[in-house]
Amino acid sequence: MAELTMVEALNLALARAMADDETVLVLGEDIGRDGGVFRVTDGLIDRFGPERVRDTPLAEAMIAGVSVGLAAQHMRPVAEIQFMGFLYPAIDQLVNHASRLRTRTRGRLTCPMVLRAPFGGGIHAPEHHSESMEAMLAHIPGLRLVIPSSPARAYGLLLAAIRDSDPVVFLEPKRLYRAPREEVFDSGEALPLDQPFVLREGDNVTLVTWGAMLKETLEAAERLAAAGAECTVIDVATLKPLEMAPILESVGRTGRCVIIHEAPLTGGFGGEIAARLADQGLLGLLAPVTRVAGYDAVMPLPRLEEHYMPSVDRIVTAVERVMSFG
């Protein structure tokens, strides 16, 4: 067992998937000799060759579209979009093709592809490199949306995504790429998709989040515990399809819920979870469901970035507020 970064864990999962199944191939910009700009595909070209570790021309719609064609022809492409900010041209392929190929052919053609993209802020990246636009993707029926929050979950969820028979968008929080490290066992075992992970149990408040915000959320839970408020922390992990059961179960116990995400507040995925709680868990609530989110502002350049990102302080304040009810 080794202590790995998320980048190393993702690399391990890709290598494992490619070794296990010769229909798996990776493609994208600079993913071959260079190993990807974040090194997620480092060394794969030496092990599996340039046919299966395939540098592409610079064209995102094409990368996604070619992946649809490969997947319809029984391959399992894992495409990398270099940054989420450059994923938008590929959305046409996701909405109009990948997500509906099975439906529109009644299962005759399928689309077992994975589209990976680093996303999120907090690493002082240039303009267009820091947004969190996951809610746009969560709106697409027929598409799975998975976001890991630790090296071990990245390993297990990426394996699951690759083995799944349907398209998965796999967003990697790049703020977690190099730290923290975690023990990752190359067991070849996938983690379940469509299931949130309960990372901490507490009876006072339920904190729901995903991706890099787990870091601040767990820190806030720690600080609050010292002050006597015990939090359950849930990592949603698969945003679409959204399995509410563990969230409803926890909020049924705590009566209080704070949802945290880096993405802008309005139309953010937190709104969906809040609406489900209002619909299915209202009678158990002791306080309003609250969101701590990025502002409805254009993601600022690095100098103001830290003021945009939800902080531990903002989470603690939100929890204190919901604790003040009842």
Next chain:
Amino acid sequence: MDRTVPGAAKTGRTHAILRFLRPDGTAIGGLPGFASDRKEMAALYRLMVLTRSFDEQAIALQRTGRLGTYASSLGQEAVAVGAAAAMRPDDILLPTFREHGAQIARGVTLTELFLFWGGDERGSDFAGPREDFPVNIPVASHIPHAVGAALAFKMRKERRAALCIFGDGATSKGDFYEALNVAGVWQVPCVFVISNNQWAISVPRAVQTRSDTLAIKGIAVGIQGVQVDGNDAVAVREVVGEALEKARHDHEPSLIEAVTYRLGDHTTVDDASRYRDDAEVGKHWKEEPIARLRAFLTAEHGWSKDEEEDLLTEIREQVEAAVEAYLATDAQEPAAMFDHLHASLPPALAGQRAELAGKDGGDG
């Protein structure tokens, strides 16, 4: 074959449009081997007539409220049928919404086509060509799929090719260029066929691009482009056949511009008289592909009046039977919209499906 380049000096055009049959059906020079095969030529002709008959019936059904919006392929039958006739069964077709003839030639049944245009997904669950793609509607977005599928063939060392058809309008999109470009880099067994019918709804070819031909768009990406008379079924079949061979054996992609003309409205909700002159359409009727092939068949193969009548009767019966089967097909159960959303329905969606099925499932 006619390889003259009219006005070459003025346009700088280096390639002639390839043509074997003049609009009156007479041969220009030496013909490809299959053109002397009476059975094969009659089969090609039959598919084109069947396509036009399907087309007429589809429009009639739409006008009487029994089919959805429909895109006619009137006048373009030689491109679709000629291209598909050059394919092998295990090649794959990636068509647009106007290539009914190609689908029919591939073995998609008329009932399946009616079902699709009548608003039922089962129409794309072809019993025949199981690996062909369904009809593509977001213009040009299927072109990269052809490259992906062709790459899969190449990686598996299968001698198969992907044939992708799209319109002149599609060549203005990034998808077209992105796909062509990567096909050139990777050398995949892919044939791109432009059915240039001169119009993209109301936008004429000249407003689409200043490029002299669409075929020369291959030059920038290192792919050979040829222009063929798209109303000459013999030429389309020959040129596409050659390109498919190059694809299967040498992994060499190619671009073929088949020059044709859309004789009908864009779709059943379009009124082309708003933007184009009847005189222009009338002129193009003189070059339409079915009369041309019939004249050739009559002159070269002694195609008789009796044979023609028998064919029309047989086709009428086939189309009528397909309409009957289509109209007799029950709608799917409402909950069927969830049946192929994923390989198996995620528990998180069970509630929504149950609601639709009239069972008490609560909220999903």
